[in-house]
C-alpha cells in the first residue's frame with residue numbers, strides 16, 4: 001500500500017501534435033477573444049509554418065499552450081513565439097514560465113521574436129527590438145527579441 005503523494009505529480013510540457021489543434025485553438029480563443037484575429041501577429045502566423053508547439057495537459061485536457069513559427073528577421077532565420085495561453089483556472093502556478101522555457105530550450109542559438117508584454121517576457125531575457133519591422137500596425141514597444149545580438153530588418157515567413 002502506497003501513501004498518497006504529498007503533492008500531485010508535476011505537470012509535464014509535451015510537444016503539440018496535430019490532434020491537439022482544436023483544443024489549442026479553443027484555449028487561445030478563451031484567453032484572447034476573437035479580437036486576436038485582427039492582430040498583425042496573426043497575419044504573420046497565417047503565412048508561416050509551425051516550427052514547434054508545446055502543451056500542458058491535466059487529466060487529458062489541454063490547459064496551456066504555446067507555438068513557435070518559422071520566420072526570418074532581416075534575412076536571418078528566427079522563430080516567432082505565440083500565442084501563449086494558460087487556462088484561467090490554472091494560472092500563477094508557473095505553467096506559463098515552463099512553456100516559455102520550452103520555447104527557449106527548443107530555440108537554442110536561434111533568436112525568438114514576439115509581440116507581447118515586456119513586464120511578463122522581460123523575465124525570460126526578451127528585450128525591445130526597435131529596428132525590427134513587422135508588416136502591419138503594431139505597438140513597437142511590444143516587439144520583443146531574445147537572441148544573440150540586436151535583431152533588425154523586415155519579418156517574413158521563412
Ligand SMILES: CC(C)(COP(=O)(O)OP(=O)(O)OC[C@H]1O[C@@H](n2cnc3c(N)ncnc32)[C@H](O)[C@@H]1OP(=O)(O)O)[C@@H](O)C(=O)NCCC(=O)NCCS
Pocket residue numbers: 031032084085086087090091092093094095096097098115116117119120
Ligand atoms: C500570460 C500567461 C500565459 C501566464 O501564464 P501563467 O501560467 O499564469 O504564468 P506563470 O505562473 O509562470 O507566471 C505568473 C506571473 O506572471 C504575471 N503575469 C502574467 N501575465 C502578465 C502580463 N501580461 N504582464 C505582466 N505580468 C504578467 C502574473 O501576475 C504572475 O506574477 P507573480 O509570479 O508575481 O504572481 C497567462 O496569464 C495567460 O494565458 N494570459 C492570457 C493570454 C495572454 O495575455 N498571453 C500573452 C501575454 S503577453
